[in-house]
Amino acid sequence: MGRENLTLLTDFYELTMMQGYYKNKTNETVVFDVFYRNNPSGSGYSICAGLEQVIDYIKNLCFMEEDISYLRSLGMFEEDFLEYLKGFHFTGDIYAVEEGTVVFPMEPLLKVIAPIMEAQLIETAILNIINHQSLIATKASRVCYAAKGEPVMEFGLRRAQGPDAGIYGARAAVIGGCVGTSNVLTAKMFDVPALGTHAHSWIMSFEDEITAFREYAQLYPQNTTLLVDTYDTLRSGMPNAIKVFSELKEAGKMPLKYGIRLDSGDLAYLSKKARKMLNEAGFPDAVIVASSDLDEYLIDSLKTQGAAINSWGVGTNLITSKDCPAFGGVYKLAAIKKGNEFIPKIKLSENQWKITNPGNKTIYRIYDKETGKIKADLISMAYEVYKEEYPLKIFDPMATWKKTYLKGGSYTLRELLVPIFAGGKCVYESPNVMDIRAYCQRELDTLWDETRRLVNPHDVYVDLSNDLYQLKHSLLDTINVAGNN
Numbered sequence: 001m002g003r004e005n006l007t008l009l010t011d012f013y014e015l016t017m018m019q020g021y022y023k024n025k026t027n028e029t030v031v032f033d034v035f036y037r038n039n040p041s042g043s044g045y046s047i048c049a050g051l052e053q054v055i056d057y058i059k060n061l062c063f064m065e066e067d068i069s070y071l072r073s074l075g076m077f078e079e080d081f082l083e084y085l086k087g088f089h090f091t092g093d094i095y096a097v098e099e100g101t102v103v104f105p106m107e108p109l110l111k112v113i114a115p116i117m118e119a120q121l122i123e124t125a126i127l128n129i130i131n132h133q134s135l136i137a138t139k140a141s142r143v144c145y146a147a148k149g150e151p152v153m154e155f156g157l158r159r160a161q162g163p164d165a166g167i168y169g170a171r172a173a174v175i176g177g178c179v180g181t182s183n184v185l186t187a188k189m190f191d192v193p194a195l196g197t198h199a200h201s202w203i204m205s206f207e208d209e210i211t212a213f214r215e216y217a218q219l220y221p222q223n224t225t226l227l228v229d230t231y232d233t234l235r236s237g238m239p240n241a242i243k244v245f246s247e248l249k250e251a252g253k254m255p256l257k258y259g260i261r262l263d264s265g266d267l268a269y270l271s272k273k274a275r276k277m278l279n280e281a282g283f284p285d286a287v288i289v290a291s292s293d294l295d296e297y298l299i300d301s302l303k304t305q306g307a308a309i310n311s312w313g314v315g316t317n318l319i320t321s322k323d324c325p326a327f328g329g330v331y332k333l334a335a336i337k338k339g340n341e342f343i344p345k346i347k348l349s350e351n352q353w354k355i356t357n358p359g360n361k362t363i364y365r366i367y368d369k370e371t372g373k374i375k376a377d378l379i380s381m382a383y384e385v386y387k388e389e390y391p392l393k394i395f396d397p398m399a400t401w402k403k404t405y406l407k408g409g410s411y412t413l414r415e416l417l418v419p420i421f422a423g424g425k426c427v428y429e430s431p432n433v434m435d436i437r438a439y440c441q442r443e444l445d446t447l448w449d450e451t452r453r454l455v456n457p458h459d460v461y462v463d464l465s466n467d468l469y470q471l472k473h474s475l476l477d478t479i480n481v482a483g484n485n
């Protein structure tokens, strides 16, 4: 699905630096990594999403005549540079972790190897897209985890931070596990299920509740979900819904799918009462949908309370990732290519977590052969080769005495970064969103429950290969020595 040209969707400093590189004739090939430092919402993992939109963005990169005129009007850019921009397009390589993959802090989710002018320009849009969709996909996977396999519908468009957040947030929510969305444009654009019930206004627009229910049931016999809380859930909504279901049954017109939606009050209490009423009236297969400011914690609590809810509509807290509104992905220079060699670069910080991992790298996921669960991830130099038959020693890069020895044949390896662009040409086709969703479910199955739990999850180790560890420390030593001189 293509989009409009987003070439100017960048921070001004990318363009001023780009002009600087142009003037200095320093357009060497560099390596930039996208990675993040903390999982959102206290999660034990994240779900990577947004790659399809990154690909569209890169494919459509070009400065239109009107963009050049606008840049000229800013009075900062010289004619030779503006002339260069006229012929600009992406010529580099991109590697990325596929959408729907479970990922962990510090590992590169995407790697750009390109002339520095190109690699610099695309920083902002790549982060914008990946940060947003990974945030919402991660949140959705948590909400769906709390729902324990029961369907979760994404209902947030009206409260998303603008149309783009609604459209791409709903896409990411489906990747993370939602069964569909109320957002019709997202459903059309990405071929995902458009789902929904009806609003209180439908009930209020009729003389009485039962007429509203009858009319709705007649219009939508394939899926009749009636919102029962407009006036009085237990004394009006439920008896009226049951009356309509009974009429349909008597007429031999029972809907394929039917049920009620609760949108206020004590959802645990009301759902249990509603379940009892429906069962006693002979409708044990009626679905009870709940909505109303839900999130993963509330759904988890409702489960603990024994709520009889079996379908969930989640809006505001999901589409805005309300408890954690930003995914902190960053874009850092890791190497500069001189001839055929990558010269590693490192960014220092007082905070050891903020010291970057240098060089041209890749990630291997290590699975336990017996269980298929993730044992650890290993960030290594791109040139390193591992063989599953050989023993593997991995160690925690922050606490190097924490070592694990894996016996040859006891583990399997998967390289997570796959080629997306090669020499400016796209070499990857994005799967459709429902297939990404199915892949994401399989990915989540590779995590132990201890990592999936909502609060204080167990961390998955992301280790550095010995070569990378040694490189990092030798660079740190050189810089420290230079700093002391």
Ligand SMILES: Nc1ncnc2c1ncn2[C@@H]1O[C@H](COP(=O)(O)OP(=O)(O)OP(=O)(O)O)[C@@H](O)[C@H]1O
Pocket (backbone or CB within 6 Å): 263, 264, 265, 266, 267, 268, 269, 291, 292, 293, 294, 298, 301, 302, 305
């Ligand atoms: N059993 C429950 N346990 C914990 N929280 C609940 C339970 N039932 C409902 N809630 C949550 O309590 C909050 C307030 O619910 P309440 O019914 O008072 O307001 P409301 O649903 O917005 O109703 P109204 O729309 O009539 O104002 C909502 O976020 C709802 O999800």
Ligand SMILES: O=P(O)(O)OC[C@H]1O[C@H](OP(=O)(O)OP(=O)(O)O)[C@H](O)[C@@H]1O
Pocket (backbone or CB within 6 Å): 155, 156, 158, 159, 198, 199, 200, 201, 263, 291, 292, 293, 294, 313, 314, 315, 316, 317
């Ligand atoms: O609570 P959320 O998780 O954000 O889920 C979406 C909410 O949006 C609707 O309410 P709204 O009051 O906007 O419309 P309504 O008149 O249909 O209830 C719906 O009834 C849900 O309560």
Ligand SMILES: O=C(O)c1cccnc1
Pocket (backbone or CB within 6 Å): 155, 156, 182, 195, 196, 197, 198, 199, 291, 313, 315
């Ligand atoms: O279809 C619904 O029930 C719905 C859609 C959007 C927001 N709230 C509810």
